[in-house]
Amino acid sequence: MVGSPVLFVAIPLLAAFIIPLTGMMWKNSVRVIPGLVLAFMFFLSISLMGYVNEHGTIVEVLAGWKPPIGINLVFSPFTGFLTTLMTFLGFIVWLYSYKFKRNVDFEPSMKYFMLLMLLVTGSVGIVLTGDIFNMFVFIEIVSISGYGLTSFYTRRDSAEAAFKFLFMGAIASTFLLIAIMIIYSQLGTLNIADIAEKMPMMDHKLKVLSLVFFILAIGVEAEIFPLNGWAPDVYTEAPGPIGAAFAGIVVKAAIYASVRLVYTMYDFSGAFDLFIIIGLITFIMAETTALRQDRLKRMLAYSSIGQMGLVMIAFGIGTKEGVYAALFLMFNHAIIKSLLFFSGSYLVFNKKNKYIKHVNGMGKYLPITSVLFTIGAFAIIGLPPFAGFWSKLAILTAAADNKMVVLIAVILIISILEAVYYLRVVNRIYFYDKKEKTEPKKPSLNALVAMISLGVIVLVIGFYPDLISGILDRAAADLLDKGNYIKDVLTLNK
Amino acid sequence: MDIIILILIVFFAGAVLTAFSEKISTLVQDILFLGTLIVPAILFFTGVEMNTDTIISFNKVPLNLGMTPLSYYFALIVMGLAVLTGVYTVGQMKGKKRKGYFYLNYILSIGAMFGILMSKDLVSFFIFWEIMTWASYLIVIYNGKNVQKIGIKYFVMSAIGAYAMLMAIVLTHSLTGSFLISDLISGFGSWDHGMQILIPVLLLVGFGVKAAIMPLHIWAPDAYSNSPMSYTAIFSGALSKMGVYGMVIVFLALLTKVPEGALIRDIVAWMAAITAAISTLYAIKQDDAKRLLAFSSIGQLGYIVIGVAIGTPMAMLAGLFLAFMHGVFKSTLFMVVGAVEKQTGTTDFTEITGLIRKMPWTFLAALISIIALAGIPPLGGFVGKWMLYESLIQSDHFMLVTLVFFSSTAAFLYCYKILFGFFLGQEEKEWSHVKEAPALMVVPMIILSIISVVLGTFPQLIMKPINAAMTFYGMPDTYGVLWKESMLFNKWGSDIALTPIMYGIMAIFIVVAIFLFFRNRSRTRYVTTKDISTSGEIPKEHENLTFTRGFFQPFLRAVEPVMRKQIDKYMLSFAQGIEDLFEFTRRIYNGNGQSYAIYAMIFLIILLVLGKNLFG
Amino acid sequence: MKKVIVLISLGILGFYLIDIFLGIGFGVQHFTAGVKDLYLSNSKDTLKVSNVVTAIVVNFRGFDTLGEVTVLFLASTALGGILYKKRHHVGERSVLFPASRVVMSGAKLLFPSIVLLGAYVFIHGHLSPGGGFQGGTIIATGFLLMLLTYRNYSVSHNRLVYFESLAGILFVSIGLVGYFSKGSFLENVLPVGNMNELFSGGVIGIIYIAVGFKVAAELTGIIYTVLHEKD
């Protein structure tokens, strides 16, 4: 083994504590170190993925106590896939924002990069941990870094967005604690695998109610319909790359948490239907709301929420194809939505309110950024040959195999709306005349590299989806194999 | 390497290269553009063999490519038109902005059409279909006029079609476990009854959008008239045929196996006939040549779809033959309009007159194509229409034949309008500087005109491929048997000659022409075209009083009740209503953080109360 | 209207919660094979730590504590970012009113003993109730007292950062030492000693001291930042 899953948490935290010290000596270190750490995490996850493919799931115990006593980290094909995705995106977000914050003072910029790093760390922690209370701690880490990052710009209405987020997050964490305590009071353990094994012993009523509290708590971060009021505000007011980080990293972690609950911890079959219902409502509400937005980032935010609804639907289908589709969709969404946020925030760079009309005629001034935005828009609509098509095909096939004809119809009808609002923006980029006098800001080199690498991934996956379908297949099989997860964790021979 | 893949690679690589070579020089770009169209055509005509399978497996879903006789026939249309229109395009696009953008999407759409025809499984079919859709979408908005309205309308309608198709595709996959078209066809007979209805209907909706059948046609007039004419030639000539191609498969291979097939056939045929009739009326009303031709295209596609939908061997033959002919003459006409637009800057009948001496070759091409379009012997259009009437009568669709005959006759009116509006009449000083279009534009038009003349006399040139295509899907050998039953057939064997009926029709046409000529002759007076004195009324300055304005006023007044109801408007107001609904629902996000928390509470309560029922 | 909805939904929620927890019952143990006994016995036998809560917080679930420390760290970081203004340390005071001489000297007198108490609490975290968090908080309240009493009392920002960072680094490093020498993050590397002695429990004491310093520095930092936020 080249590394260990614990380094995903230990190294960033060490770095976070070191950064204030090095920042006193060498100011640039506050930018460089988080990047190095994120790159390290990405390569670590890749090397661990290689190991996992050969030797099977890694279960890392902490403090030398085997589960269920100690906390453990699980790096399986499924969690490994998500970890790789998140750390990659984290690195890309860092790369994109490396110069983005040049004009900001030293201290806020230090905080920006530190919070970004810990946001990624917390999300990775949510995914890796095998203990529900530990998951709660990581959720709080993610939330608080989220509050800090959202309110980064002091001049905008960012505090309002952050407060809404905090309000929802605080209520959610309360109910998360209640749910954890209900489970603990019945089963006497906090380890997910142990809980999953003992779950049949639990009283049915308490099982249902604890799951309800869990859904409420995790649903806030996962942006499901009635709980996502904060999300568009946060995406709008946070710095551009942070929108990408939320869409690509935080929400993925929350979705992971809910999936882990339903697939591994609980043994309800009805929970899958609930996933479909919630996902469908989220999808419909978000996409229809996005249709009438006049601010670019807000539109992207609603679109992101809608896509997450689609992911929930795919997970709710519950078959291997469904999980495969959901994972594919998560991957695509992470890449494409980041691309859209990145290029979109340059298209409306110097504008205060970032209205959609500000992109008018940008095709002429920012050709590469515009093309990348267009590729992203086409991909997220699901037009072949871009990456989004394959995931859409996968989810529809999975739904069709379960004879969910109405579901397919609804997804497709709503997809048309999605196409409409994205194409409206694309049309504006190329076929409207720019009215404002202000010169658009050219993307700096690092931002351009970040965007182009995302665009290339979109194209490559579009033309050659086999590149990741093997990984996704293994991940899907891993998620569905509940017995194996329990066995891996509880019969640990270290 | 397999030749089909090679062709596709040439298309897609050529498209990208062409787009980026704009920076180098326009000449290089033009050459690359033509090369990208011609090389695949050569490769196609020389190298592609029937019924060879090529499998590209870069996904869990492998893509199967290969050619069937039917796709060969349609590929003939696409590749031929692509080359000819390509030459024309180079002439027309000279000195225009965004050439790279235009060429890129042009080649992409041609390549995608080729891909559609070569697809043996539904996924690759859909992929190429969507590439074709967005490439053509990008061209529709190329002019930058009304992009939000026209472009989005086109895309939404296309998306409705494409997603209906996608739904059919995934349902097929759930039933057969594979995406192959051959598996769909072979397994179709054994499915449960609901699916046997649902899947063909969904597919027909998908194809119907591209073939512009009645309730789904609303994108077509705007999209056709808004894109550059050199692309509209492809749009109407080849791209819309993709819908016909799909319909042929559905009608030939699927609907023959279900009892409700006949009903669906009749419904589609009737919808197509109504499309033909109404769009002909609309075409008559237009004052803009582009829109006129757009409506005319929709009408003509209606005939083709009637033939395909009726589905008797003769009707199918007629439909497919008309598909080819329509590709030929409608492309020519769009090219003509494009040439006129290029030379004069407008396509409004009320602006232009008397170009006959300025643009004689263009006029010739227009004349021949219009004769073909109107279905006047001895040109190709006549053969197709005749067979259509014959097959309709043979299969007892008398009402249909009446309707088709009515619209076909009415089509004379707009044909006349094109010819008269642009070319005949007096020369205006305003247009005295106009010259003949450049050779690059004229030559393709003339070639296409020659093709439509030749096909009028020797239709068997393309009857053979059609016949092969139809027998491939299990139809009887029409060429050998049915062709002989047609009244068009004569004793000189396979060569067609004009039977007395044809002569009769021709005579009638000549009489009408002479009558019109004399009627106009008697009024001849030397005034400028924009000066007509009405009885006692003094025209105001700004009123356009060209004589071509309100050309067929009495006729239009007679048919006005039919035309007053516009599906277009209903659909747009429906869309508007939906958007207003969304405007209302999005107020749930009222900006107050506390309300969001209350939503969360309500959500929690709902889950708590329903929890026991939700999780069994 | 809003209040009615809220009251109704809270009523239903309360009903369900009461229902759940009365069902769970009070003062009885509901599970048979839980981890409680394992924690108790391991704490006594393996770690030799008297205060089981400390053993859990620092060792069995030490990872949580690391996260918790990070949360505080993040809170102080985020707070600094939220209230950041360019003219940051330009002596702005927001004391409620000038303290009287009695209070001043009382505070001066109390401050060392408060800090001492805090240090005692976190050093003896594994023996008696209390630990790093409690001790750190107590120290922070000591600083709070000084900040409130003396108008010009200032805490060196850099010194806080040093304490905070070094304590954090110490925590993670102990964890990494465990990882590299014993193969498991945060695993005890020191001899555990005897029950009820100061030097027992291996690294637990060291970690709790680090936590104590860190918490003290962070909380002081938070208070300092908020207190000086006045425009």
Add this chain to the structure above:
Amino acid sequence: MIYIILTLTLLLLMIASAVYAIWQKDLLYAVIASGILSLFLSIVFLILQAPDVALTEAAIGVALTTIIFIIAIRNTVRFEDEHDKKKVKTTTK
């Protein structure tokens, strides 16, 4: 027995201070009430055999949280009904 009565009294006081904290329009009093709540809570924790938690709650809940609330009130307004400008003015300086 005495413990039970003591506990019940504490719980009652806790609820009362919570209600007072929510009901009181003067935020300063409300915050102090919530501090008192925390104090009672920490005693309840002690009764429930959780000395560690009691200590933490006493230090954080009673002292720090209250102080931070008070500082926040100093920086904003003291009364819930802030439109009563007179009250605001008299209390801020």
Add this chain to the structure above:
Amino acid sequence: MEKYLNILNIAIYGSAVLLMLIGLYGALTKKSLIKIVLGLSILDSGVHLLMIAIGYLKDGTAPIFSPGNEDKMNIMVDPIPQALVLTAIVIGFGVTAVALSLVIRLYRHHNTLRIDEIKKLKW
């Protein structure tokens, strides 16, 4: 004794739930941002009480070994909820501090604390 325990059962859980509901009520209906944060912190207190109550054992002792009671493991109250509450309290404090700093900034920006007037971001 059983009866009293029953009373305590209802009383402790009841008051914990009541605390939560009072806190939630404040957070959901009060207009002042500070009141909302206060409500959230009362909500937190309620949950903490709930958690400790779950870990309580009748006639239990605190989970601290002292020289006298090293073998009284089975009458010790459950230490795990205590550890969790310890963590939760600290986290709750962090969240409250961030919330209050946000409140201060919101006041600076909007010059009001009424949550229904701070809604520039909507729809």
